[in-house]
Amino acid sequence: MEVLLAEFEGVSWSMILLLLAVGFAAGWVDAVVGGGGLLQLPALLLLPGMSPVQALATNKLGSIFGTTTSALTYIRRVHPSLRTALPTACAAFCASFGGAIVAAALPEQVIMPIIVLALLAVGIFTASKPDIGRLERLRHAGLGHLSRAVLIGAAVGFYDGMLGPGTGTFLIIGLVTILGYSFLNASAHAKIVNAATNLGALAFFAPAGHVMVLTGLVLGAANMVGGYTGARMAIAKGSRFVRIVFLVVVFALVLNLGWDVVTDWIP
Numbered sequence: 613m614e615v616l617l618a619e620f621e622g623v624s625w626s627m628i629l630l631l632l633a634v635g636f637a638a639g640w641v642d643a644v645v646g647g648g649g650l651l652q653l654p655a656l657l658l659l660p661g662m663s664p665v666q667a668l669a670t671n672k673l674g675s676i677f678g679t680t681t682s683a684l685t686y687i688r689r690v691h692p693s694l695r696t697a698l699p700t701a702c703a704a705f706c707a708s709f710g711g712a713i714v715a716a717a718l719p720e721q722v723i724m725p726i727i728v729l730a731l732l733a734v735g736i737f738t739a740s741k742p743d744i745g746r747l748e749r750l751r752h753a754g755l756g757h758l759s760r761a762v763l764i765g766a767a768v769g770f771y772d773g774m775l776g777p778g779t780g781t782f783l784i785i786g787l788v789t790i791l792g793y794s795f796l797n798a799s800a801h802a803k804i805v806n807a808a809t810n811l812g813a814l815a816f817f818a819p820a821g822h823v824m825v826l827t828g829l830v831l832g833a834a835n836m837v838g839g840y841t842g843a844r845m846a847i848a849k850g851s852r853f854v855r856i857v858f859l860v861v862v863f864a865l866v867l868n869l870g871w872d873v874v875t876d877w878i879p
Contacts (some may be wrong), residue, residue: 628830631655637830639678639838643685644846644854646780646802647861648675648838650868652831653776654715668776670818670824673829675809678839679780683807684799685843696761697801701808703762704769708812711773728870735862737789738855746851751792760790765805772809773816778865780806784858795854799846 634655638648649671656667686692752760764786772779783802787793793801817823846854 623624627658630658631827631830635674635678635834636838636841638675638858639682639835639840640842640845641838641857641861642675642678642780642806642835643682643803643839643842644799645784645858645861646782647778647833647865648678649776649779650861650864651763656827656831659824661769665817665822666824669814669820669822670828670831671776672810672813672817673823673825673828674805674835675780676814677832678835679803679807679810680690680839681836682839682843683800683803685840686803686847689843689847690797690800692797692800692804694804696758697804699758700761700765700801701805702765704772704805705808705812705815707766707769708773709807709815711770712816714774728866732866735859735866737863739859746855748794749792756779757791761787761801764790765808769805769809769812771805773813776813778861778869779809781858781861781865795851795858796846799854803843846878865866 633819634651638651640648642648651670652674653667656662656670657664662670683694687694750757764783768782768786771782780799780802783805784795786799787798787801788795814823846857
């Protein structure tokens with residue numbers, strides 16, 4: 613217990629309240645379209661002595677509470693296809709574990725510009741096609757559908773283990789554009805897979821001692837409330853609402869990650 617409490621040594625009550633507020637907001641955003649890491653990671657890096665790897669690992673612990681809560685809410689109310697979601701989640705879990713292993717050696721200066729350009733292209737594509745994701749128009753039947761879903765889960769899971777920001781957003785992109793899901797149903801599937809990617813990364817980070825447990829549990833409590841609230845709101849308002857939030861988050865990701873790329877290039 614003393615070791616856990618030592619995490620908050622020198623941390624003010626105002627900072628703890630900020631973490632709770634950020635955790636709630638991140639859980640809400642994650643439940644609707646993903647991208648909550650945009651909020652949580654910078655807040656964690658404000659804590660005294662928090663390294664980037666610790667921030668990434670602790671973010672996973674906080675996020676898994678929110679993604680699991682929102683996933684269960686979607687399962688009860690939207691009834692996503694578990695025959696598709698569970699194999700996809702298994703692939704994402706394994707790939708996320710592998711991504712976490714190589715996270716420290718990732719050539720971020722090369723990868724990040726590609727991610728920014730991909731997000732920008734997806735945002736423009738989605739904005740220019742107002743009907744995409746509004747209705748369910750599933751593509752590819754049987755094994756073809758499942759294999760594509762598993763590949764999406766593996767690719768995004770590996771990314772989540774390495775970097776993280778926008779994982780749920782990338783999952784929704786793939787499920788809507790490649791497989792023809794509506795935005796609401798894509799969000800439901802994405803939360804199940806996202807919970808698995810968080811767990812996969814934690815399976816590596818936790819034994820390695822990178823997780824700040826008490827900080828992660830504080831974030832996790834707020835994430836649960838935000839995740840439940842966000843999932844209920846998305847379900848109540850439907851795919852049009854999810855699409856709007858999706859576009860806002862995509863372009864926020866482009867600005868945030870794009871700024872990181874520019875500052876890395878400036879000596």
